[in-house]
Amino acid sequence: MPELPEVETVKRGLNSLVVGRKISAVDSDNPKSFPNKSDEINQFLIGSKVTGVRRRAKVLLIDLSTNYTLMIHLKMTGQLVFVDKLSRFGAGHPNDSLVKSLPDKSTRVTFTFDDNSHLYFNDQRKFGWVKLMPTSEIQNVDFMKKVGPEPLEDNFTIVQFINRFNRRSKTTIKAALLDQTVIAGVGNIYADESLWAAKVHPSRLVNTITDTEFKKLYKAIRQIMNLSIEKGGSTNRNYVNAEGKKGSYMDFAKVFRREGLKCPRCGNTIVKIKVAGRGTHICPHCQTI
DNA sequence: CACTTGACCTGTCCGC
DNA sequence: TGCGGACAGGTCAAGT
Numbered sequence: 001m002p003e004l005p006e007v008e009t010v011k012r013g014l015n016s017l018v019v020g021r022k023i024s025a026v027d028s029d030n031p032k033s034f035p036n037k038s039d040e041i042n043q044f045l046i047g048s049k050v051t052g053v054r055r056r057a058k059v060l061l062i063d064l065s066t067n068y069t070l071m072i073h074l075k076m077t078g079q080l081v082f083v084d085k086l087s088r089f090g091a092g093h094p095n096d097s098l099v100k101s102l103p104d105k106s107t108r109v110t111f112t113f114d115d116n117s118h119l120y121f122n123d124q125r126k127f128g129w130v131k132l133m134p135t136s137e138i139q140n141v142d143f144m145k146k147v148g149p150e151p152l153e154d155n156f157t158i159v160q161f162i163n164r165f166n167r168r169s170k171t172t173i174k175a176a177l178l179d180q181t182v183i184a185g186v187g188n189i190y191a192d193e194s195l196w197a198a199k200v201h202p203s204r205l206v207n208t209i210t211d212t213e214f215k216k217l218y219k220a221i222r223q224i225m226n227l228s229i230e231k232g233g234s235t236n237r238n239y240v241n242a243e244g245k246k247g248s249y250m251d252f253a254k255v256f257r258r259e260g261l262k263c264p265r266c267g268n269t270i271v272k273i274k275v276a277g278r279g280t281h282i283c284p285h286c287q288t289i
Numbered sequence: 290c291a292c293t294t295g296a297c298c299t300g301t302c303c304g305c
Numbered sequence: 306t307g308c309g310g311a312c313a314g315g316t317c318a319a320g321t
Contacts, residue, residue: 003314032297058315075315077299106299125298127315143316171292180316188314236314237301256314277294279312294320302312 002074003058004152004185005228006239006247010080011055013242014062017082018119022049023064025112028130033108033123036132044068045132057147057184061138069135077106077238078121078128085116098244124238148183151221161218165206173209174202175276177217186221189234189256192281194220196255201287202275227252255281 002010023045028034036045048064055061060080062070072080083099102120103110109121109130121130138144148164149156164182176182177191186194195202198216200209209217228234233247236257240246250257254264259272263283273280 006314073315075297076313123298124300125313127297166291169291175292178315234314239314278314292321294318296318297316300313303310305308 002078002233002239003187003190003225004055005190005225005249006233006241007055007058007060007074007185008229009233009241009247010074011053011060014053014060014080014082014119017084017242018050018062018113019052020049021113021115021117022047023111024114026109027112028109030108030126032126032129033121034130040132045070056144057150057180058187059143063135067135068132069138071131071133071138071141072121073128074123075125075127075129077124079123079238079240079244080242081120081122081240081244082242083118083120083244098240102244143180146181148179148181151183151185151218152225158215158218162211162214165209165214167207169206171206172202172276173200173204173206173217174278174280176206177221178276178278183221185225188278188280189236189253190221190225190228192256193224193253196281196283196287197224199286201289202280202282203273203289255283257281 026041026045044066045068048066050062051065052063053060058073060072062072081099081102083102106122106124107120108123111119149160165176169176174191174195177186194217197220198213200213200217228249231247231249231252232241233239234249235246236250255270258270259281261270263270263286266283266285268283268285270281270283273282
């Protein structure tokens with residue numbers, strides 16, 4: 001899915017596009033995508049106004065005037081795209097095809113606002129979900145209780161970062177970076193990019209990583225994810241922002257999906273391996289076991 | 290326990 | 306072209 005920078009980009013887009021709008025109707029084609037019962041939807045969603053949009057880890061939180069919140073996880077292929085009633089980009093505009101064609105066969109939930117604009121939750125693989133719940137209950141959701149700290153917060157220090165890891169752990173550093181209870185928001189793209197930047201092989205065990213290497217990882221994660229947010233995130237396949245636009249960070253990626261190409265640091269050939277059950281991209285010269 | 294693998298789904302790509 | 310299998314940005318339950 002969308003990892004932290006992509007979800008952050010969607011959050012910012014929704015904050016400028018849907019806050020203040022009043023929801024007049026909701027439709028869903030798939031109970032797993034939106035499991036709430038209709039009486040709850042009618043009472044706390046229909047007629048409510050969007051008061052704000054937040055993000056925690058890779059989860060989006062759309063707050064409503066009823067003191068309920070839409071908790072949304074995009075998982076691998078989820079998209080949240082707003083289409084204004086008057087929005088017409090015109091033929092040839094890069095966003096035109098997606099926006100104009102919504103809703104489509106992967107639209108799982110459609111939110112209609114009272115000005116006849118729409119927010120579409122599209123999700124090809126149906127792993128993602130939308131859940132309506134009281135705002136006060138969000139903190140009691142298992143995932144929200146267990147998830148680690150936000151790595152881009154100003155007050156998140158190197159010391160805090162290192163302390164999140166079990167220094168005796170025999171799991172791989174890549175698995176630890178992907179573990180949302182350790183650090184929030186890192187997924188497959190940014191794990192690979194950060195490990196390359198820090199010159200750490202993803203198969204290295206956590207109990208062999210030095211303080212110096214942890215410091216490099218801390219800096220890499222923050223620098224890379226901040227840059228990605230500037231670039232509107234990474235579009236590897238499906239990801240688009242709240243306006244249906246792709247992100248450009250993949251143009252800046254050093255190893256992810258670049259197997260067969262040259263390492264920009266040393267010129268050796270980037271290879272793709274499997275670590276922690278995931279496709280993993282490394283420079284075998286810069287990153288050694 | 291700590292750690293790894295399979296399942297959840299649909300679509301695409303690659304080799305035969 | 307057609308078909309089977311592997312794989313895809315995440316997370317959890319079930320397995321070892």
